[in-house]
Amino acid sequence: MTNRLLFFVLLALYISGCDMLETHPYDVHITGERELTNKNIQLIENKMQGKKTIRFAMISDTQRWYNSTEDVVKAINAHGDIDFVIHGGDQSDFGVTKEFVWMRNIFNKFQMPYVCLLGNHDCLGTGEDAYRAIYGNPNFAFTAGNVRFICLNTNAMEYDYSEPVPDFNFIENELNNLPSEVEKTVFAMHVKPFEFIFNNNVAKIFQLYVNQFPQVQFCLYGHEHQLTVDDLFNDGILYFQCPCIDKRIYLLFTIKEDGTYDYETVEF
């Protein structure tokens, strides 16, 4: 009997390569590519080196809209003149491991590099572990041409003060170690200041830090599933909200050499 049992268990383990044999929806058993943020940052930095005009697309809140997400990838690829893509967070709805894998498999069809921010839904259950395994640290920055993109985890409510969110050490470290070619800055986050998920005790201090960076162009965020543009702190820095993918819109930004920028909303 023990032999038969052993055989059965071994056979079962053998076929466990098959994705249908799942330990648990939240098991963080990740198959396929990992550490995509670092890989894509390398690609962006190499590709954009020396460039003064930067054109990138932003999508956000793709959770549970797999069909629309597939469509936006096709639409962005079809545009033909987009340097890279920023995803504003919430690629998962429940933090389930497979949601991250499914989304990653769709994003991998992008013909240009892409980076994904961490959304509040991505933190549920073991979601953040899956995010960290597939993408990496939720606070990251990269240089595209002469623009520094600073991408931040602002989902303070999901951490209950167990971790600094937003991480001012990270921001300060960025400020003190900006690469020499950087002339402009763009901030990206999932949740804007003053939304309840943000740590609003430090909202103004956050903006104080933002203002210290060279030529802040604008800030980008998602989360509320709408298209909005606001001067949140009345200091001239615009906060652009990228709508959810179900609205079938992506944002297209062009940061130009003459110090201005264009933005378009593209329906697909």
Place this chain on the structure above:
Amino acid sequence: MRPLNFKKIFLNLLWPLLSFTAQAQEYKAPYSFFPKDSILVSSVQDQGEDIITQMPNRHHKYDKRVHRYRRAWEALIPTHTKLQYAGGMGLLSWGIGWDYGKRSQWETDLLLGFIPRYSSKHFKMTMTLKQNYIPWSIWLGKDFSLEPLTTGIYFNTVFSDDFWTSEPERYPRGYYGFSTRIRTHIFLGQRVRLDVPEKYRKFSKSITAFYEISTCDLYVVSAFNNSYLKPDDYLRLSFGLKFQIF
């Protein structure tokens, strides 16, 4: 400090024993207390006494009650153990279960499983409450039977601080609107049963091997309205063994 009075302590310890010896003496009186205990009434009658003692009714009631009480607790003795691989309840789950119903067509299992660490922060234990319905059993000949359909539902919970049953109070009510901890799965499957011939019987009366196709609440919701997700994305396979104790 005064030295302890060991003699006094010793006597005190002995006191309960002394009282027992006294009782034992009393019990030597043959069957003097038996008529009080109805359970032993038959053995009293076997003594060949001339007078058949008619027990008062209240003792019969007591008998029935004890009988019922025993039956109730006996019903809680598990009739089988189960081992299940995958199925969203852990890498491996093991547990006890009960079968009941006229043809033992119902089975309820309580399983404990584990989730290895993989890329998460720590190893986790899970618990599953599973209800099975096995409407048919077809004899295949010799010691084998086929149960062409098993179906049911199971609820899984994870023991980890990463999950909540209902949202913490810091969120507005119903903000996320689901429990990350409790998963509900439904399944369909088939089983083959081997009745262990009596001479080989050691621990199990029969052994049943089964497979199941299942899905959970979150996958159903995800698959809804998304033709991108194919059946092998939202359906899960699992295998298991059932060992019938009695």
